[in-house]
Amino acid sequence: MNESELAEAIRGVRAVLGLISGSLVEPLEQVTMPQYRALVLLRALGPTPAGLLAERLGMQPSASSRLVGRLVRGGWIRRRTDGADRRIVVVDVTERAVALIARTRAERERLVGAALDGLGEHDRGVVLAGLTALADAVGEPEPEALIPLALDD
Numbered sequence: 001m002n003e004s005e006l007a008e009a010i011r012g013v014r015a016v017l018g019l020i021s022g023s024l025v026e027p028l029e030q031v032t033m034p035q036y037r038a039l040v041l042l043r044a045l046g047p048t049p050a051g052l053l054a055e056r057l058g059m060q061p062s063a064s065s066r067l068v069g070r071l072v073r074g075g076w077i078r079r080r081t082d083g084a085d086r087r088i089v090v091v092d093v094t095e096r097a098v099a100l101i102a103r104t105r106a107e108r109e110r111l112v113g114a115a116l117d118g119l120g121e122h123d124r125g126v127v128l129a130g131l132t133a134l135a136d137a138v139g140e141p142e143p144e145a146l147i148p149l150a151l152d153d
Contacts, residue, residue, distance in 0.1 A: 024104065043097065050065070
């Protein structure tokens, strides 16, 4: 691959990232990016000990505790003690958070679909074939690898 081809590939990736970024407008009007990342991760994990959530987010427990407190007060997650060990605090998303994540995903799909619909049939086929080939070459990322980008599966 030469420099010009690489530059065009990077340009295409940036365009796709721009679409993804556009899908985050609604959630980021309601929660911060770290909070949204936590919601996406919790939705994927299900009920999770607060300490494990902090670890998975790469946060110190005190910072995670403040984040959890803000999300509980906002109605995005619920917190309870573990039935087997009352010292463990378990957190989980509320329906409000699930709905926000679903709306964000739907908006991302709408934006990508609109971009593809804006292409002619031939170009759309070329783009889809190229994206498929790239996905096959690099492999599908593990869901947790997408958490820093606040992307769900």
